[in-house]
Amino acid sequence: MITLNxxxxxxxxxxxxxxxxxxxxxxxxxxxxTKYGCGVAACGACTVHVDGxxxxxxxxxxxxxxxxxxxxxxxxxxKGDHPVQRAWIELDVVQCGYCQSxxxxxxxxxxxxxxxxxxxxIDAAMDGNICRCGTYPRIRAAIKRAAEIKRNGGAx
Amino acid sequence: xxxxxxxxxxxxxxxxxGTTVGVVVAxxxxxxxxxxxxxxxxxxxxxxxxGSFTMTxxxxxxxxxxxxxxxxxxxxxxxxxxxxxxxEFAPVDPAFNHPFLKMQFTGGSMSTISTYDQMRLMGATAxxxxxxxxAARWKVPVESLATDDGTVVERxxxxxxxxxxLAEDAAxxxxxxxxxxxxxxxGSFKYVGKPQKRLDNVVKVTGRAVxxxxxxxxxxxxxxxxxxxxxxxxxxxFDATRARAVKGVVDVKQVPSGVAVIAENTWAALKGREAxxxxxxxxxxxxxxxxxxxxxxxxxxxxxxxxxxxxxxxKNALANAARKIDVEYELPYLAHACMEPMNAAAxxxxxxxxxxxxxxxQSQDLNLxxxxxxxxxxxxxxxxxxxxxxxxxxxxxxxDFTVEAAHVANGVGRPVHVxxxxxxxxxxxxxxxxSISRVRAGLTADGKPLFYHQTVVGKPVxxxxxxGKPIIDKLGFDPSSFEGAANTLYGFQNLRVESHDTDEVVxxxxxxxxxxxxxxxxxxxxxxxxxxxxxxxxxAFRRELLATQPRALxxxxxxAKNAGWGQPLPAGxxxxxxxxxxxxxxxxxxAEVSVEGRNVRVHRVTCAIDCGFAINPDQVVAQVQSAxxxxxxxxxxxxxxxxxGRAVQGNFTDYPVLRMSEVPQIxxxxxxxxxxxxxxxxxxxxxxAPAVCAAIHAATGQRIRRLPIAASLA
Ligand code: FES
Ligand code: FES
Numbered sequence: 001m002i003t004l005n006x007x008x009x010x011x012x013x014x015x016x017x018x019x020x021x022x023x024x025x026x027x028x029x030x031x032x033x034t035k036y037g038c039g040v041a042a043c044g045a046c047t048v049h050v051d052g053x054x055x056x057x058x059x060x061x062x063x064x065x066x067x068x069x070x071x072x073x074x075x076x077x078x079k080g081d082h083p084v085q086r087a088w089i090e091l092d093v094v095q096c097g098y099c100q101s102x103x104x105x106x107x108x109x110x111x112x113x114x115x116x117x118x119x120x121x122i123d124a125a126m127d128g129n130i131c132r133c134g135t136y137p138r139i140r141a142a143i144k145r146a147a148e149i150k151r152n153g154g155a156x
Numbered sequence: 157x158x159x160x161x162x163x164x165x166x167x168x169x170x171x172x173x174g175t176t177v178g179v180v181v182a183x184x185x186x187x188x189x190x191x192x193x194x195x196x197x198x199x200x201x202x203x204x205x206x207g208s209f210t211m212t213x214x215x216x217x218x219x220x221x222x223x224x225x226x227x228x229x230x231x232x233x234x235x236x237x238x239x240x241x242x243x244e245f246a247p248v249d250p251a252f253n254h255p256f257l258k259m260q261f262t263g264g265s266m267s268t269i270s271t272y273d274q275m276r277l278m279g280a281t282a283x284x285x286x287x288x289x290x291a292a293r294w295k296v297p298v299e300s301l302a303t304d305d306g307t308v309v310e311r312x313x314x315x316x317x318x319x320x321x322l323a324e325d326a327a328x329x330x331x332x333x334x335x336x337x338x339x340x341x342x343g344s345f346k347y348v349g350k351p352q353k354r355l356d357n358v359v360k361v362t363g364r365a366v367x368x369x370x371x372x373x374x375x376x377x378x379x380x381x382x383x384x385x386x387x388x389x390x391x392x393x394f395d396a397t398r399a400r401a402v403k404g405v406v407d408v409k410q411v412p413s414g415v416a417v418i419a420e421n422t423w424a425a426l427k428g429r430e431a432x433x434x435x436x437x438x439x440x441x442x443x444x445x446x447x448x449x450x451x452x453x454x455x456x457x458x459x460x461x462x463x464x465x466x467x468x469x470x471k472n473a474l475a476n477a478a479r480k481i482d483v484e485y486e487l488p489y490l491a492h493a494c495m496e497p498m499n500a501a502a503x504x505x506x507x508x509x510x511x512x513x514x515x516x517x518q519s520q521d522l523n524l525x526x527x528x529x530x531x532x533x534x535x536x537x538x539x540x541x542x543x544x545x546x547x548x549x550x551x552x553x554x555x556d557f558t559v560e561a562a563h564v565a566n567g568v569g570r571p572v573h574v575x576x577x578x579x580x581x582x583x584x585x586x587x588x589x590x591s592i593s594r595v596r597a598g599l600t601a602d603g604k605p606l607f608y609h610q611t612v613v614g615k616p617v618x619x620x621x622x623x624g625k626p627i628i629d630k631l632g633f634d635p636s637s638f639e640g641a642a643n644t645l646y647g648f649q650n651l652r653v654e655s656h657d658t659d660e661v662v663x664x665x666x667x668x669x670x671x672x673x674x675x676x677x678x679x680x681x682x683x684x685x686x687x688x689x690x691x692x693x694x695x696a697f698r699r700e701l702l703a704t705q706p707r708a709l710x711x712x713x714x715x716a717k718n719a720g721w722g723q724p725l726p727a728g729x730x731x732x733x734x735x736x737x738x739x740x741x742x743x744x745x746x747a748e749v750s751v752e753g754r755n756v757r758v759h760r761v762t763c764a765i766d767c768g769f770a771i772n773p774d775q776v777v778a779q780v781q782s783a784x785x786x787x788x789x790x791x792x793x794x795x796x797x798x799x800x801g802r803a804v805q806g807n808f809t810d811y812p813v814l815r816m817s818e819v820p821q822i823x824x825x826x827x828x829x830x831x832x833x834x835x836x837x838x839x840x841x842x843x844x845a846p847a848v849c850a851a852i853h854a855a856t857g858q859r860i861r862r863l864p865i866a867a868s869l870a
Contacts, residue, residue, distance in 0.1 A: 033363020096219030098544030134785025
């Protein structure tokens with residue numbers, strides 16, 4: 001048994017220590033917001049936060065995060081009222097949506113650590129996240145908008 | 157079960173309490189419950205006595221926005237704010253068939269075009285009945301009543317009644333005939349034609365949208381398949397001893413597409429597959445590689461082929477041309493690389509089958525599964541989920557991934573979810589066809605375009621599809637070979653296209669814009685070469701070729717003007733232009749490019765589109781940007797090469813796609829016209845590759861006749 005701390009809850013799982021966190025989240029804990037896209041840390045669809053840092057869960061063995069705080073897209077709530085989600089909705093970013101959990105988790109990490117991200121900051125933080133629908137222009141704009149919402153203390 | 161719990165279970169498309177939930181609901185807002193009573197004037201809309209509005213969507217949402225576009229159109233005529241609608245995915249039912257094609261599918265950029273009138277009628281029918289119900293209740297003529305966002309109101313400012321309060325009365329009225337239903341005029345539209353927020357925003361930013369990958373029927377197992385390592389390979393034998401010893405592996409069995417490893421979870425299935433030993437007979441693909449096909453096809457391209465179109469007299473033109481070119485164009489196999497790899501879940505039990513899948517081909521999938529299992533189609537149920545990208549791959553000509561799931565699940569007695577790894581998906585074929593063309597074209601003595609003669613070699617898509625056969629039999633050739641070339645808008649007086657259909661073992665499929673992405677590149681490339689030959693720029697020369705096409709001219713002009721064509725650019729930057737019509741929409745693009753060594757950087761793309769009428773202008777912009785980025789990824793570096801029957805590339809590490817830092821600024825200008833409604837998902841893709849290559853020529857003098865650009869700039 002491995003104990004994981006996911007979204008503020010302690011969860012016990014019976015898993016191969018080598019099992020990537022991605023499959024533990026999706027198959028064992030039924031948290032399907034986190035997606036599989038490549039399995040080799042090349043697309044970002046599986047991005048979650050481990051102790052506040054964005055990581056690719058597809059290459060993170062569960063045993064390596066047993067003592068860490070894990071946060072998935074589900075931790076942002078069901079209504080879409082996190083500043084990043086609000087910006088995403090305001091600018092109609094999503095298309096198929098499959099990459100968006102990963103995009104949003106990368107973006108949340110960025111705006112948490114950078115109150116006013118520049119284009120270069122956005123390139124650096126988001127280059128690991130692929131979007132085959134090509135929502136990049138809107139993601140860029142939405143990150144700036146999210147930072148603005150945050151700077152205004154959450155008010156639009 | 158509490159209502160909340162129930163709503164949640166319905167939301168994830170589960171089989172609850174022994175009964176299969178007929179319709180998989182993707183609730184846009186939490187807490188969507190069944191109202192006490194629903195007024196259901198047709199298959200598409202329900203008006204609940206609790207104030208709910210539910211629309212049943214027969215189409216698949218793969219990013220293109222139909223989940224918002226169709227509801228908008230229905231809501232317009234129903235006169236309800238579209239944001240109040242809850243959307244359900246429809247079961248497979250003839251009510252949701254394409255009006256003419258008699259099948260339920262999503263593709264060809266025609267969902268909006270083909271359902272626009274239908275959705276208006278469905279919404280207006282419901283509104284008419286609700287107004288009649290109010291008129292009867294208040295004993296006033298219907299003419300004295302109007303509607304306003306879900307409420308019937310007296311025009312004199314008197315009484316008001318919500319649709320919810322009228323639902324039970326309206327349900328007792330006969331459904332009026334089409335002739336007795338009055339539609340709004342476009343001038344009075346409140347929603348259609350104006351930007352509307354996507355109805356799938358909230359579920360998709362919270363991780364709650366249920367994709368095919370995410371379904372969770374109880375007791376479900378996961379499976380991966382040891383797939384043919386090369387095209388046409390067959391299983392000779394396999395040894396499952398070690399695979400079965402992996403903890404969590406439940407079963408190992410042979411299926412038509414390989415050897416399936418079924419396990420309690422995805423990781424166990426993957427470990428099991430690693431431990432599995434399979435011996436393959438790879439003889440079918442042994443001699444097939446891109447290099448050998450290239451050599452063979454170049455020879456073929458020089459020979460006369462099947463004529464797909466012949467206008468004027470290219471033979472005379474060739475003899476009389478003052479200046480001419482004789483060139484070869486080559487485009488690679490391309491994987492769709494949908495963000496969500498292929499997958500499908502199936503439960504086969506007691507002579508029945510339940511499927512959960514993100515598919516563009518609902519009715520065909522259902523029928524082919526029934527056929528594969530030898531059960532009547534009525535015993536198969538298919539629950540459409542959100543699609544993590546489609547681009548044509550999820551409109552499989554043989555329903556490959558859905559039928560495969562049924563084979564794997566057959567005999568298991570529990571639902572089995574067959575998942576594909578990225579490598580399975582990328583090496584699994586169904587590519588855009590590899591294509592080589594020889595083109596001869598020329599000018600008159602005074603530099604006017606005179607003729608265009610193309611011979612294309614490749615394995616056309618339609619021929620590989622069951623729906624293609626009747627079309628091909630009728631025409632005597634496969635029109636998909638020529639799509640985008642035979643019907644080019646460029647007005648060549650003498651035009652001839654011929655084809656040689658090949659039959660290599662590699663499987664092909666429609667790839668976003670199908671033949672148009674191939675021939676949009678070839679035709680525009682040749683037009684650009686002719687422009688140079690005539691001593692003109694690409695824009696001016698195209699204006700001549702489009703002189704009798706006012707819509708195309710307006711689009712070309714809009715792109716050129718907004719890009720600042722002919723104006724000075726920052727040092728080192730160059731413009732290229734292209735135009736292509738597909739799926740009823742005309743798109744022109746101007747690319748602003750710089751080249752340093754082998755490094756091509758696209759800084760800005762200016763697009764203009766005439767799609768007749770933009771139902772949701774904001775989504776027109778989104779789709780054109782999307783199509784440009786998709787086409788640009790392919791143009792710059794997209795290539796699947798075949799070596800001894802095997803696909804070389806397997807993941808985003810060797811099949812690079814555009815990332816944030818590489819994406820240009822993309823401006824989209826909508827050119828309104830009174831033309832018929834055009835498609836949106838695909839038409840933005842064809843012009844980008846030729847526009848970029850024209851700019852590379854302007855920058856370096858080098859013609860790119862072979863894609864990807866990276867392969868030509870070597
Ligand atoms: S699935 Fe983890 S980075 Fe792609
Ligand atoms: S929205 Fe489809 S992959 Fe990003």
